[in-house]
Amino acid sequence: MTNVLELRGITKRFPGVIANENVDVTLREGKILALLGENGAGKTTLMNILYGLYKPDEGHIAVRGKQVEIHGPNDAIAQGIGMVHQHFMLVPVMTVTENVMLGIEPTKNGIILDKEKVAQRIREISDQYGLEVDPHAYIKDLPVGIQQRVEIIKVLYRQADILILDEPTAVLTPQEVEGLFKIIDTLIKSGKSIIFITHKLKEVLAVADDITVLRLGKVVGSIDPKEATSQKLASMMVGRDVSLVVEKGKAKPGEPVLVVDGLAVRDERQNLTVRGVSFEVRKGEVLGVAGVQGNGQTELVYALTGLLPIEGGTIRLLNEPIRHTSPREILERGVAHIPEDRQRHGLILTFPIHDNMMLCTYYKNPFARGITLQEKPIFNNAEELVKQFDVRTPNIYVNAGTLSGGNQQKVIVAREFSRPIELLIASQPTRGLDVGSIEYIHKQIIKKRDEGSGVLVVSSELDEILALSDRIAVMYKGQIMDIVDANKTSKEQLGLLMAGVHPTDAKNTK
Amino acid sequence: MSETATPSQTKTGNRSSLAQELLVPVLAVVTGLIIGAIVIVASGANVFDAYGALFTGSFGSPIRLIEGLQVYFSTGETKELLRAIYPFTESLVTATPYIFAGLSVALGFRAGLFNIGAEGQFFIGALCSAFVGYSVKGLPMIIHLPLAILAGALGGALWGMIPGYLKAKFGAHEVVNTIMMNWIAFRLSDWLLNGPMKASGFRPVTPNVLPTAELPRFFDDPLRFNLGFFLALLVAYLVYWFLFKTTTGFEIRSVGANPDAAKYAGMSIVKNLVLVMALAGGLAGMAGSAQVLGVDHWVGQGFSAGYGFDAIALALLGKSHPFGVVLSALLFGFLRSGATNMQSRAGIPIDIISIIQGLVIVFIAAPAIIRWFYRIRSIKTEETVLTRGWGK
Ligand SMILES: Nc1ncnc2c1ncn2[C@@H]1O[C@H](COP(=O)(O)OP(=O)(O)OP(=O)(O)O)[C@@H](O)[C@H]1O
Numbered sequence: 008m009t010n011v012l013e014l015r016g017i018t019k020r021f022p023g024v025i026a027n028e029n030v031d032v033t034l035r036e037g038k039i040l041a042l043l044g045e046n047g048a049g050k051t052t053l054m055n056i057l058y059g060l061y062k063p064d065e066g067h068i069a070v071r072g073k074q075v076e077i078h079g080p081n082d083a084i085a086q087g088i089g090m091v092h093q094h095f096m097l098v099p100v101m102t103v104t105e106n107v108m109l110g111i112e113p114t115k116n117g118i119i120l121d122k123e124k125v126a127q128r129i130r131e132i133s134d135q136y137g138l139e140v141d142p143h144a145y146i147k148d149l150p151v152g153i154q155q156r157v158e159i160i161k162v163l164y165r166q167a168d169i170l171i172l173d174e175p176t177a178v179l180t181p182q183e184v185e186g187l188f189k190i191i192d193t194l195i196k197s198g199k200s201i202i203f204i205t206h207k208l209k210e211v212l213a214v215a216d217d218i219t220v221l222r223l224g225k226v227v228g229s230i231d232p233k234e235a236t237s238q239k240l241a242s243m244m245v246g247r248d249v250s251l252v253v254e255k256g257k258a259k260p261g262e263p264v265l266v267v268d269g270l271a272v273r274d275e276r277q278n279l280t281v282r283g284v285s286f287e288v289r290k291g292e293v294l295g296v297a298g299v300q301g302n303g304q305t306e307l308v309y310a311l312t313g314l315l316p317i318e319g320g321t322i323r324l325l326n327e328p329i330r331h332t333s334p335r336e337i338l339e340r341g342v343a344h345i346p347e348d349r350q351r352h353g354l355i356l357t358f359p360i361h362d363n364m365m366l367c368t369y370y371k372n373p374f375a376r377g378i379t380l381q382e383k384p385i386f387n388n389a390e391e392l393v394k395q396f397d398v399r400t401p402n403i404y405v406n407a408g409t410l411s412g413g414n415q416q417k418v419i420v421a422r423e424f425s426r427p428i429e430l431l432i433a434s435q436p437t438r439g440l441d442v443g444s445i446e447y448i449h450k451q452i453i454k455k456r457d458e459g460s461g462v463l464v465v466s467s468e469l470d471e472i473l474a475l476s477d478r479i480a481v482m483y484k485g486q487i488m489d490i491v492d493a494n495k496t497s498k499e500q501l502g503l504l505m506a507g508v509h510p511t512d513a514k515n516t517k
Numbered sequence: 518m519s520e521t522a523t524p525s526q527t528k529t530g531n532r533s534s535l536a537q538e539l540l541v542p543v544l545a546v547v548t549g550l551i552i553g554a555i556v557i558v559a560s561g562a563n564v565f566d567a568y569g570a571l572f573t574g575s576f577g578s579p580i581r582l583i584e585g586l587q588v589y590f591s592t593g594e595t596k597e598l599l600r601a602i603y604p605f606t607e608s609l610v611t612a613t614p615y616i617f618a619g620l621s622v623a624l625g626f627r628a629g630l631f632n633i634g635a636e637g638q639f640f641i642g643a644l645c646s647a648f649v650g651y652s653v654k655g656l657p658m659i660i661h662l663p664l665a666i667l668a669g670a671l672g673g674a675l676w677g678m679i680p681g682y683l684k685a686k687f688g689a690h691e692v693v694n695t696i697m698m699n700w701i702a703f704r705l706s707d708w709l710l711n712g713p714m715k716a717s718g719f720r721p722v723t724p725n726v727l728p729t730a731e732l733p734r735f736f737d738d739p740l741r742f743n744l745g746f747f748l749a750l751l752v753a754y755l756v757y758w759f760l761f762k763t764t765t766g767f768e769i770r771s772v773g774a775n776p777d778a779a780k781y782a783g784m785s786i787v788k789n790l791v792l793v794m795a796l797a798g799g800l801a802g803m804a805g806s807a808q809v810l811g812v813d814h815w816v817g818q819g820f821s822a823g824y825g826f827d828a829i830a831l832a833l834l835g836k837s838h839p840f841g842v843v844l845s846a847l848l849f850g851f852l853r854s855g856a857t858n859m860q861s862r863a864g865i866p867i868d869i870i871s872i873i874q875g876l877v878i879v880f881i882a883a884p885a886i887i888r889w890f891y892r893i894r895s896i897k898t899e900e901t902v903l904t905r906g907w908g909k
């Protein structure tokens with residue numbers, strides 16, 4: 008058995024941080040290597056080095072035993088290395104074919120683009136690996152799961168046999184994850200080797216052949232998946248024992264904070280995606296909204312937070328109706344919102360951390376006096392939150408865009424938790440976070456509940472829903488299938504509801 | 518865009534990043550001059566003559582300056598000295614409208630808007646200032662001059678606000694609308710200059726503004742150097758303060774950097790778009806005011822010399838930062854007024870300067886060229902996003 012890839016002594020420094028320090032990583036031919044590590048441990052940086060996006064300060068890379076110099080993605084591709092990034096790099100207004108050919112653009116007679124040839128090849132690749140992608144579809148019309156397959160096709164089209172997948176499952180529904188694993192399986196069978204980054208320990212145990220763990224930029228160790236357990240991996244990553252279950256007392260629900268009745272919402276393309284939803288969230292309880300992504304949860308949250316107008320029905324927040332109410336007013340009434348898409352809504356990536364930490368309250372005391380911003384309180388606030396939420400950053404003055412994915416999420420959570428609130432709306436609150444941070448944020452959410460806030464958690468992770476919720480509403484095709492007591496339900500029951508089947512119906516039909 | 522000049526950055530001691538920030542623009546200018554030199558040689562002229570004339574035309578001749586000082590100290594006669602500093606002050610005079618107009622476009626960029634309308638706003642501002650300047654009589658200067666400037670600013674603001682409102686309310690693209698507003702401004706001024714605002718006589722020009730509405734000059738004729746230049750510097754500082762130190766400035770930058778996040782944070786996109794276009798229009802209008810009240814004292818056809826369009830390049834060169842705009846406006850001012858001398862002295866067509874300016878702008882807009890040329894490794898950080906494209 009040969010090693011297709013060896014990274015030896017890789018060191019990479021950024022101003023104020025050592026992202027990688029003397030890192031050794033080995034990928035065996037035809038195997039899956041899982042790369043684990045806390046948020047900011049340096050996984051993405053290491054892969055960017057491998058792909059030629061960053062130049063390492065020290066160390067070297069060997070592909071199939073031969074030492075190589077990789078100065079850019081083109082060199083990486085020439086070595087058969089392909090990467091699917093944590094945040095996709097596709098042009099939404101172009102078709103699958105156009106995206107795949109970007110950068111290579113084969114031509115007929117040297118001038119005319121030969122799209123048909125590319126489309127044909129995409130169809131072949133798609134068939135070979137069971138990707139099921141239509142070459143002529145527009146990216147913007149495709150769900151995330153399929154967009155990811157387009158990224159994989161891009162890589163395969165360039166004839167990569169070493170694939171880097173950076174947190175490919177973070178944005179996928181459980182079904183899509185299943186699909187991805189099948190694809191990975193066919194890829195391995197056809198001789199490809201894969202580096203797979205994830206924070207989900209179960210996935211690691213399910214697919215990995217080798218596991219290497221990074222912490223604070225250094226390799227902590229490698230472990231055989233057969234000997235590993237979730238608990239063991241978690242403590243290796245974080246350097247301490249992590250409790251993977253949230254401990255919480257019984258909820259003491261008070262009066263309703265949020266009452267939603269017959270709500271209908273249209274999405275940005277004017278499709279009616281929420282069709283008559285009713286529920287309430289009480290003080291001191293967590294209502295979880297489960298469901299496969301794309302069943303109206305996003306638009307439900309947008310309507311509750313004033314980002315989308317209400318088409319029909321009513322929303323009452325603390326007994327006051329919400330209708331044509333601006334996001335600012337809703338915020339002022341005591342709503343905190345952890346948005347689903349952190350880079351779109353949650354952060355201004357080109358602003359420093361300290362500005363992102365006061366993004367929603369910049370006009371208030373102590374951040375502003377009259378019309379002038381007050382630097383001192385702004386900096387102090389950021390320093391404090393960074394410490395409290397363990398955001399891994401050299402300082403608060405760097406742009407939010409330089410943070411690792413998980414640390415970006417922590418900035419949002421820290422900000423939203425930093426003001427007194429009546430209602431917390433959290434969409435995918437721990438997407439992309441490591442186990443240690445998940446533990447911390449789950450504890451904080453429960454703490455908010457116990458302090459008497461109402462909490463609405465939307466998540467496509469069933470484990471997260473079950474861990475946090477007191478009651479669970481399951482959404483399917485824009486409606487609520489059922490609201491169940493979290494203590495009296497099971498994954499199976501929820502799974503059926505998420506698929507649009509009432510368990511009672513299922514029994515009856517059998 | 519990294520906010521180079523915010524104290525936050527200086528606090529981290531990021532002086533190297535300021536140097537990084539300046540490296541590309543400086544190299545772009547140098548490279549532009551080098552290629553310009555090649556063009557001059559190719560056209561059969563002498564580079565040293567040409568650039569010598571460019572230098573003396575923009576800064577003045579050092580020899581003359583020394584002579585002037587000698588005369589002044591021995592006889593107290595200032596005539597020679599004034600003649601020696603004339604080119605330098607003329608460059609500052611040329612830079613003045615550039616500063617205002619550059620700030621206008623830069624402010625738009627900060628909010629993600631592409632204000633191509635600075636030229637039209639410039640015209641409207643000039644006409645409004647001229648009107649108040651010649652028609653309102655009997656006021657003391659302390660009232661008349663500010664009033665005339667205010668009129669220009671308001672006129673420009675109105676001209677900018679209309680496309681801002683159309684964008685915010687109906688999503689009409691500001692590029693199209695500001696271009697339309699330019700044409701309306703041009704034709705409107707043609708009509709005004711030939712009709713209601715025409716001075717007696719044959720030429721289609723306005724009457725001269727009253728002395729009480731003139732921006733005071735510091736020296737006697739022919740030096741036209743006036744208070745407008747310092748007003749421009751003051752306004753540049755105010756724009757900086759507004760953008761980086763106030764809550765509204767924070768909103769504007771947020772809307773420009775990520776409108777979705779701005780909306781999420783409870784900022785009003787509509788309010789900010791209209792506000793920014795009004796302010797941008799006001800700044801371009803003030804460029805017109807400064808030109809009419811400080812330099813020309815009347816408005817005629819073809820009054821602008823394309824300040825509003827050059828301003829776009831200028832804002833790009835200055836990376837949409839008020840201080841960057843001041844620096845690039847000075848560069849443009851010196852190049853422009855030096856070019857005139859280069860043409861008359863060395864017989865090099867003034868267009869060479871346009872070529873050099875064009876090259877500088879290309880290099881700024883595509884810094885990869887400069888990085889590649891000088892083998893500078895880009896510290897792969899977020900790329901400068903000046904405006905979010907033409908699409909949506
Ligand atoms: N371009 C950059 N400039 C400055 N610092 C950076 C840059 N990219 C990464 N870093 C820093 O390097 C460290 C490692 O980041 P990296 O993105 O590799 O982490 P990660 O392991 O992928 O984390 P996550 O699981 O959250 O995605 C972080 O501290 C981050 O702030």
Ligand SMILES: [Mg+2]
Binds near residue numbers: 051052411
């Ligand atoms: Mg990462």
